[in-house]
Amino acid sequence: MYSSLWEAVTTDPVLMVLPLDDHMAHRGDGVFEALKYVNGRLYNLQAHLRRLEQSAAALRLTPPVSAEELVNLAVATVRAGGQRDGVLRIFLSRGPGGFSVSPFECPRPELYLVATALPTPFMAGHPEGARIGASAVPPKSGALALIKNCNYVPNVLMKMEARERGLDFTVGFDEHGFLTEGATENVGLVSRDGRLLFPGPDRALDGTTMRRVMALAEELPSALLPGGTAFADIDRGDLLNAREILLVGTTINVVAAVEFEGRPVADGKPGPIYRELSRRLDEDIAANTALHTVAIA
Numbered sequence: 001m002y003s004s005l006w007e008a009v010t011t012d013p014v015l016m017v018l019p020l021d022d023h024m025a026h027r028g029d030g031v032f033e034a035l036k037y038v039n040g041r042l043y044n045l046q047a048h049l050r051r052l053e054q055s056a057a058a059l060r061l062t063p064p065v066s067a068e069e070l071v072n073l074a075v076a077t078v079r080a081g082g083q084r085d086g087v088l089r090i091f092l093s094r095g096p097g098g099f100s101v102s103p104f105e106c107p108r109p110e111l112y113l114v115a116t117a118l119p120t121p122f123m124a125g126h127p128e129g130a131r132i133g134a135s136a137v138p139p140k141s142g143a144l145a146l147i148k149n150c151n152y153v154p155n156v157l158m159k160m161e162a163r164e165r166g167l168d169f170t171v172g173f174d175e176h177g178f179l180t181e182g183a184t185e186n187v188g189l190v191s192r193d194g195r196l197l198f199p200g201p202d203r204a205l206d207g208t209t210m211r212r213v214m215a216l217a218e219e220l221p222s223a224l225l226p227g228g229t230a231f232a233d234i235d236r237g238d239l240l241n242a243r244e245i246l247l248v249g250t251t252i253n254v255v256a257a258v259e260f261e262g263r264p265v266a267d268g269k270p271g272p273i274y275r276e277l278s279r280r281l282d283e284d285i286a287a288n289t290a291l292h293t294v295a296i297a
Helices: 023-027 045-058 067-081 142-146 153-164 208-217 236-240 272-287
Strands: 030-038 041-043 086-093 110-116 130-134 169-173 179-182 186-190 196-198 229-231 244-249 253-260 292-294
Touching (some): 023 086, 045 067, 067 292, 130 244, 186 208, 253 272
16 A cells, blocks of 8 residues: 555554544545556556546546656556556545544645455356346436445445345436436447447546447447447437347456346346456556556566
8 A cells, every 4th residue: 555644665464554533535526547557557547547547537636646657656656566457446545634524624635546366257156147126226317426435335235235236237317217327337338230339428437448348349249239339318228129138347357147127138147348358458457558557577
């Protein structure tokens, strides 16, 4: 873990802390990113840093280091961990200074970076696919839904809800009945006319993995995905009639949902678009050097 409070990296878990009066701790007043590194290479770091910058600007947070220094700190933190595969989380907080809601208590924002183990992708442990359902948790609304901020109470409740219902994931719907996102996943579908559709970035967080998957889908043969990709309003009926439902995210990669609200998706098995996009994303993560930042040679 790196902390800008002491401007150093530690590998001692006892020291991986932040002050209780940091507004990120007691108000959720901060933003974050999580990205994987595989074989010593940080994957798609610049896309994550761009989104971090956008989230920070929305909360009027200015990082205490430059963009170049942040990249160097990311590399140093991963290197100090000594593992070639993992997840790097970058937290930009309002900083310590008091316990009220006022951000003006805090002299400056603080930066924390944490390198942790890389979890096994969902489909590796569940090759039969995922069972999903509609969430009863109200989604984040408006601009707050588009900021990757540290107030994740709705997301926590969605994870609890899925466990309680015996599901793998639940997915949200807005006040108009349109699909938003999962607890930590973007959700899309392959329509009957062969289009890969995701909710627009005005309804859900603009996922970095979702963007890569859409780019890779555009390279698929037209015979496999004749309609290409698009953002669209998606309702429950669209999910029930989908050829495939996909969940995508940094740690899960691509997941095939084979059941929605107790009903099978198509034939109830992972489909061809899932298989091809999963394969291509794995290759992209492993071999797309244009998206790699070397941390461990």
